[in-house]
Amino acid sequence: MGKKIKLGVLGGGGDSLIGILHRVASSMFDKFEFVGGVFNPDLEESKKFAQELGIGTDRIYKDLDHLIAEEEKLPEDERIKVVSILTPNFLHFPMAKQLLENGFHVICEKPMTTTYEEAKILEDTLNKSKTIFAVTYTYTGYPMIRQMKEMIAAGEIGEVQKIDVQYYQGWINPIIHDKDERNSIWRLDPEKGGISCCIGDIGTHAFDMIEYVSGLEVKELLADLNYVYSDNIMDVDGTVLLRFSEYVKGVLRSSQIATGEENNFAVKIYGKKAGLKWEQENPNYLYKLEDGQPIKVLKPGHEYNSALSLDGTKLPPGHPEGIFDSMGNIYKGVAKAINGEKYHPAEFPTMKDGIRGMNFIEKVVDSHAKGNVWVKLDA
Amino acid sequence: MGKKIKLGVLGGGGDSLIGILHRVASSMFDKFEFVGGVFNPDLEESKKFAQELGIGTDRIYKDLDHLIAEEEKLPEDERIKVVSILTPNFLHFPMAKQLLENGFHVICEKPMTTTYEEAKILEDTLNKSKTIFAVTYTYTGYPMIRQMKEMIAAGEIGEVQKIDVQYYQGWINPIIHDKDERNSIWRLDPEKGGISCCIGDIGTHAFDMIEYVSGLEVKELLADLNYVYSDNIMDVDGTVLLRFSEYVKGVLRSSQIATGEENNFAVKIYGKKAGLKWEQENPNYLYKLEDGQPIKVLKPGHEYNSALSLDGTKLPPGHPEGIFDSMGNIYKGVAKAINGEKYHPAEFPTMKDGIRGMNFIEKVVDSHAKGNVWVKLDA
């Protein structure tokens, strides 16, 4: 108890935003000690970055093979126990597989893999290991999202009857309209970005979120994607009709051409008794709507929130926490799992979330390619 | 000039909400004098209501036939010139037709008719007459909606590339889940309500609005409706994928089972240069989003608004106006048209809006019935 878990990191060097997000998150609850990794394909660059971070260079490795080999030589309680994978997407799968096969716990950025097939293989690998695996759907760590999930699970809004989720950004707008730009950016190159841009990058967040908060599974979907130009083969916008059951429907809207939107991720779940609404850019407000009642606005840190929600708030009400704190909560959950402490299964997204996400992406692209028809997700 | 236009009203008696909305709206700009009509199938009830309103009973008629016959006997400048039709939906068509044929101007509540076929007939009737016809898509009268329309027309957001409109209510939620209620309410009875409940009542508002503000026409749609129970044959929720052209898409979401929502009608239009957002429940705020710029919040009454918008604001900035004022603006436009004054064609919704709306409803129901497939709207 109290001994920090040694953490290694793959990727995330230099000015990487995802790098700082994971580093800060890992340090928030005094649970992890970040000791080394492979930040860059170039060892010297990796070492330089380690120095900038003020950590030693002795556990900075040439590549993942060396990391595994060298760490295994160390006494067990000195060894890196968990590795965060922040590399380009196509490396997530091979790296995660190798780490799991060698007994390391893994925290993997999304998308977990580049194909659903890889995801299934990774699931098998995990099942054969005794390791913890988390995929960082970061937004599920927000206290009010956890509260939303718990309220629905407790029946506070009655049976869910309608789901509406939006994830709108505008960042690709200037790029898509410039022929040179759109033909050169890696996000719009299937070799590097996988089979989908918008759905793959943000649509999956939306998909994971609604299954997370509602506790329901999407059974079928019908998708309409937009590529905007005929010389572009990656979606930058898409609307997906969802069926959870015959009479429970939903809609998922995602876009990267919603000009001027920053990171407008909004979740609405309506049940027979009440509705719940939340927006990522103002994450400390959860709205409960009931017919004939005043709107109720729930905020983090209050006793009326569930234990799962309260566990994710560090300060008293009125002290806004943000996305670093959300990711911190996910790391905290992983730490508990690694340490064998009791934890709530909703504290971090798991292999199942990763699998579902990859299946979702492929089915969306498939539905669109077939002319916007209904396709079933795998059970 | 200055002589008020004599106004008659059909329906809208008793506690009718639509009645008070039209009466207040008609009086706002001192343009109309409300002199009589047929408020109720029972003449005595009609007269009683006239007394409550403090108008004389001498121009309260037994029915529309009598109204037409008697008014025609009056000197032309004493005659009722325009009639507002606020009766149950199935009466809109025959009444409007008869009035137009007899040279009365008409202000008709929506839905304009119960079928697209009727709508086409009414259009013919209007074309043969020399009358003014307005259909009250009330929300188009808001100053910030007019401003939105003008900004788009002026190219301020560039070419429109994505449209998202939502109209969410929750009022039918308790009704739909009670078998007796859902089998007895007129809204869910096709004999009385037409072929659609949710799309017909609020989906059309959303449809009209996006064509109004964007200046674009929906070419094709794919709809997914929800009836919630197998013994119910009227939609209470529906999502509609929209195509304006090959690469300009949209989504229309409407619901009456969005539990706890009041009248949450929200419009988002994204262009190549900027996005615009507006919400009916907070109608005095128009948000302009541009990549890399502060969000701009426009409000009514400022000089930076267009003439069309400013014409719809009576007081200086900071004095909130609401839905009565929005309907008042529509009546003001109709008055200008009747008086032969110069007016902007966007001051009130016309026959074309009514026609488009009826076509939309039928196509949505058709798309759903065929298994959620693409169908084309009439040109």
Add this chain to the structure above:
Amino acid sequence: MGKKIKLGVLGGGGDSLIGILHRVASSMFDKFEFVGGVFNPDLEESKKFAQELGIGTDRIYKDLDHLIAEEEKLPEDERIKVVSILTPNFLHFPMAKQLLENGFHVICEKPMTTTYEEAKILEDTLNKSKTIFAVTYTYTGYPMIRQMKEMIAAGEIGEVQKIDVQYYQGWINPIIHDKDERNSIWRLDPEKGGISCCIGDIGTHAFDMIEYVSGLEVKELLADLNYVYSDNIMDVDGTVLLRFSEYVKGVLRSSQIATGEENNFAVKIYGKKAGLKWEQENPNYLYKLEDGQPIKVLKPGHEYNSALSLDGTKLPPGHPEGIFDSMGNIYKGVAKAINGEKYHPAEFPTMKDGIRGMNFIEKVVDSHAKGNVWVKLDA
């Protein structure tokens, strides 16, 4: 019953904003018939304006003397019963006095008089008459303000312990910084505007509002005014410390140099059990804050509101009403009073509000002049 009350208007001609506000408000509930008055010192102008409004010119009078004389010749049920005074401020007192003395009911714009002394005289006049007198503190007609008042009266927030009211505008900002402008505008000329600009025009609204909603009376105050330039002798900004009792305090902040503010009038009342907050620019939201509870957001038209509040809402929840509707509610209350119907005493502001307001203005100026010291209001 049902016979409309004949209404005359003094002032409010041409493009007068206050004119349109009163005309629309008076027509909202079919209670008044606007038949004539004196709109302008020039009779021809008055008649021209009547024609523009589409009312007859036969009851347009040269001046108030003529109005009184001529109307008294008419049969009682044809006569103007109530007169709205919308003239320049210095005329409010003599006109109201003459009308009351001649048995007319009066609806008077604020400020009721130009001095407290006049106000006391007017009170005496009213006491000797059998007429109804209302002063239009317009904002008290909002449904959520009425709800706020009723909740406090019902003890829902416990004993009131702190009051904070703000009325910030920015309109005088460009004027005050231009020497010519500030030395010529009537608002900054005590001959025309009375002894105070900011406190007199908007501070009184704030003062009336807090006494209205809290049911408490300010006993003492200490004021600090700002004249911004030494050549200006009218306040354009002022903060007033308030004492309701030894341990119940408050603060009133008003400004016309809060650059960019439109009409930012905000009321906060905190009791031992809860707090209530409201903002004029978003008048359909009332916030209830309780320790350890979700914030509750109340909106108009819901059954959970009091009868007084519901009486002031015409449409179902989600259909925003605004300031015209607020003034309409005040006119409705006056109509009930004139008609001898039952009404809630809070339906319109009365002589007492006018008296208190004038006393407040004089005491504020006095406190400031004496060096920001505590002064007592009259009991």
Add this chain to the structure above:
Amino acid sequence: MGKKIKLGVLGGGGDSLIGILHRVASSMFDKFEFVGGVFNPDLEESKKFAQELGIGTDRIYKDLDHLIAEEEKLPEDERIKVVSILTPNFLHFPMAKQLLENGFHVICEKPMTTTYEEAKILEDTLNKSKTIFAVTYTYTGYPMIRQMKEMIAAGEIGEVQKIDVQYYQGWINPIIHDKDERNSIWRLDPEKGGISCCIGDIGTHAFDMIEYVSGLEVKELLADLNYVYSDNIMDVDGTVLLRFSEYVKGVLRSSQIATGEENNFAVKIYGKKAGLKWEQENPNYLYKLEDGQPIKVLKPGHEYNSALSLDGTKLPPGHPEGIFDSMGNIYKGVAKAINGEKYHPAEFPTMKDGIRGMNFIEKVVDSHAKGNVWVKLDA
């Protein structure tokens, strides 16, 4: 470069909220290594806590004397360089003084001291040393506060003409109304809390903030405090009139009996050209108001922000950061100062802020005690 600065902490043990805030903040930018300190008067407790945090126990000391003595024995580059003081308020002064005298840099929680006299002594001590001293007025680290300061400094709102700051909380409400509670809580005991509760705890934040963002100094003030009960001698609410110069005035409102308020700290600064508004609970929004212009809403991370603001944002726009990130920015500034790097003087609050704050508290209490009169702050 890159070598982390060794950080020691006094206090902040156990569940201390301030403890976690400082620990997380110190780790955010990989600049500090938290190595030990004195968390608790009981050495064993201190060591236990160190183990919980996963740091070694070898640099956990019995008391500050031991910390200083032992650390000085270490090679210079191993030594604790900076100490964060998170102990009870009365210990801030002696500990800070001793540390400065011994060449340690200091990060001190507010209030810096318990009296203005102590503050002056500490200033002398600092002036004789070559150390860095920061006092953690945490809220000044928010990116949009920094942006506000820079915009004002750059003249974007013109000459400042009115300042309004509010800091409302409701937490003491249940305590103050319970005689036993109010007579036993340390906050209301001058022996432990200093001469003021509300002004001392939160009023100083408000005072520091307005001087920080406006660049102006308060010259005189007039305060009205509320003790609520005669048996209570510590203020729980207070309004303070401010003068920056003859014609530039302001008002500071702070309360702990604003029932239901969490941490409602709001800053409004109006200049001749524009106004700026910000609220701590929604810290990522800065509103700019200009006469006749759309409201502009600025958000963190955009290029339109100043370098000082951008330096305090880690992720792209739309990823909300919160109070931990704000404190992290302050620590980052201190690190730059200690490392001799270039930094903006506004990156962290300094001795001057501490001095001003203590002077403010004493003058407020003095003004109130003398009967709400104007008193001058020290130059």
